Amino acid sequence: MGRIPCSDKNGLKKGPWTPEEDQKLIDYIKEHGYGNWRTLPKNAGLQRCGKSCRLRWINYLRPDIKRGRFSFEEEETIIQLHTILGNKWSAIAARLPGRTDNEIKNYWNTHIRKRLLRMGIDPVTHSPRLDLLDISSILNSSMFQNNSHLLSSQMNLSRLLGMQQQSLLINPELLKLATSLFSSNHQLQKNNPYLIQQSTNFQENQCFNNQVVQNQMAALVQDILPFSDDAQLMQFPNVEEDFQANNNYANFSTQNCQMNDYYVPVQQGSCDQFIMDNMIHQRQQQQQRQRPPPNSTTNNNEDVRENINYPSSMLNFKNVDEFI
DNA sequence: AACTGTCGCAACCGCAGCCCG
C-alpha cells in the first residue's frame, strides 16, 4: 500500500516501509528514545529522512497505538470535538488515547464526513444544509401547534420575515436557510429513529427538538439582522425553565453541566444547550447499554452505525473556550 | 473471469510556528 518507492535527490528511500526498516526504527528508539529526527535515521542505519521516520513512528510503530475500528464512543467524541476544534486533528487526537491525528483525519474523511452529508448536515459547520423547502409550507406547518410559546415564536418570525421580505428576496440563501431551520424540527422527528423512536418520553424529545430549532432560529435572526433592533423581536422562551418545571430534571445544574468526563463551567445564558447535550449523552449511554456486545459481528455493528443519525445538539457546541 | 469504479489508508508534501544563535 502507499506510494511507489522512489529515491529523491539525497538518495533517501521513500514509499512504504519494509518490516526490516520498521524493526530498525523500533530497536533504535527502544534503546535511545526518540528526539532529533534529523539525525535519527542515520544513527539507526535507515536510508530515510527524519520526517519519514517520525511519521512512521507516530502513526504506526508507537507501542500505545490502538489499532482497529473506532468505537461508537470514539466516533461520538470525534464529532463533538470536531464541532469545537474543526480540522485540528492533532488536538482531537490528544483527547483520544491511542489514536493518531492521521488515523482520525482519515476516518473523518472516509466515514463520518460522508455520513453527515447523507444526513443533510454540513460536516464543516455542523449545521443543517440548505434545502429547497417552500417557505409557505413551513409557515403553515403544524409543527408548533401544540406549543404555545413556539407558536408565538413562529408568529414573530413570520412578522420578521414579512418585514424583511425584500432583503430575503434579494438574498435567497437566507430564505432557504430560514426554511431549512423551520423544517429541521420536523426532519429530526421524521428521520431520527436513534433519537426519537427509542425514547420512552416523547415530551422530552419534543422539548429537545424545539430547543434545537430555537437556537438555530436565534442564530439565523442574528445573521439576517446583525445590526438591527428588529432582531430583538425574536424572544425565545427559556426552555430550560419550562423543562425543569415540567420534567423534574433537577439534576441539571444551571452553573455546571457535565459533558462526558468534563465539568464545564458555562454562562447562564447558554446552559440550556448543554443541558440538552447532556440529555442526549445520557440517552446515548442508555442506548449503548441496550446495544449488542462488542464481540458481535462486524456487519451488525456496521449496520447499527449506518443507521445512526447524530443528534443535532451533538453537533452544536457553545462555550468553546470553556470546553477547551 | 475480466474489467471498472470506489474505498481505505499509509505516506508524502508544503507550510507555519517555534527555537536558538
Next chain:
DNA sequence: CCGGGCTGCGGTTGCGACAGT
C-alpha cells in the same frame, strides 16, 4: 530583530483491496 534549522500539522496523493457489472 533576523534568519536558518527543526518539528509538527493539515491537506493531498496514489496504491492495493474490494465490490459491482
